Amino acid sequence: xxxxxxxxxxxxxxxxxxxxxxxxxxxxxxxxxxxxxxxxxxxxxxxxxxxxxxxxxxxxxxxxxxxxxxxxxxxxxxxxxxxxxxxxxxxxxxxxxxxxxxxxxxxxxxxxxxxxxxxx
Amino acid sequence: xxxxxxxxxxxxxxxxxxxxxxxxxxxxxxxxxxxxxxxxxxxxxxxxxxxxxxxxxxxxxxxxxxxxxxxxxxxxxxxxxxxxxxxxxxxxxxxxxxxxxx
Numbered sequence: 001x002x003x004x005x006x007x008x009x010x011x012x013x014x015x016x017x018x019x020x021x022x023x024x025x026x027x028x029x030x031x032x033x034x035x036x037x038x039x040x041x042x043x044x045x046x047x048x049x050x051x052x053x054x055x056x057x058x059x060x061x062x063x064x065x066x067x068x069x070x071x072x073x074x075x076x077x078x079x080x081x082x083x084x085x086x087x088x089x090x091x092x093x094x095x096x097x098x099x100x101x102x103x104x105x106x107x108x109x110x111x112x113x114x115x116x117x118x119x120x
Numbered sequence: 121x122x123x124x125x126x127x128x129x130x131x132x133x134x135x136x137x138x139x140x141x142x143x144x145x146x147x148x149x150x151x152x153x154x155x156x157x158x159x160x161x162x163x164x165x166x167x168x169x170x171x172x173x174x175x176x177x178x179x180x181x182x183x184x185x186x187x188x189x190x191x192x193x194x195x196x197x198x199x200x201x202x203x204x205x206x207x208x209x210x211x212x213x214x215x216x217x218x219x220x221x222x
Contacts, residue, residue, distance in 0.1 A: 082138065
């Protein structure tokens with residue numbers, strides 16, 4: 001069978017092929033790497049305060065943004081570590097030990113989140 | 121003569137242990153190890169004998185290595201999510217943890 005005949009036959013009996021429609025990709029911008037954290041100061045403060053409120057050893061009455069862990073909230077150093085870890089978890093970040101040691105007041109925690117770009 | 125471990129190293133060990141404990145994917149293991157770590161460090165805080173404090177610290181340090189390895193294995197072979205965790209799923213529905221062996 002000549003090649004021309006074969007080609008004709010194939011053309012005749014070939015099943016219609018399904019052509020995949022061009023998928024319209026819809027990109028949803030999830031991360032804006034060039035911008036800052038995108039969290040407003042008020043949001044950060046509210047979420048940090050919520051974390052503290054959920055922490056059982058903190059008396060919600062004494063909780064203010066300026067409260068110190070040891071003096072106002074009555075937390076010892078181990079509690080401070082726990083609460084800083086809870087803040088980390090809330091904002092999906094990891095605070096290095098050296099900087100976590102520095103955080104001794106609620107305000108310092110808020111400021112740290114504010115200057116951390118990948119807090120979300 | 122053993123000297124008591126310094127405050128900062130204890131706190132750093134504490135945060136690493138808590139972080140590792142909460143990285144277990146099984147609810148039961150996670151909560152058990154978090155509670156155990158808290159208990160161990162409360163006992164360490166109350167300990168006045170420097171020698172005993174040093175040995176407790178060393179033991180916790182060894183435990184951290186074991187926990188890290190087990191946490192990785194547990195993340196691979198997690199197990200079903202328990203119904204007690206359903207509440208958390210409702211809060212952040214993006215997080216879907218499934219059994220690792222199916």
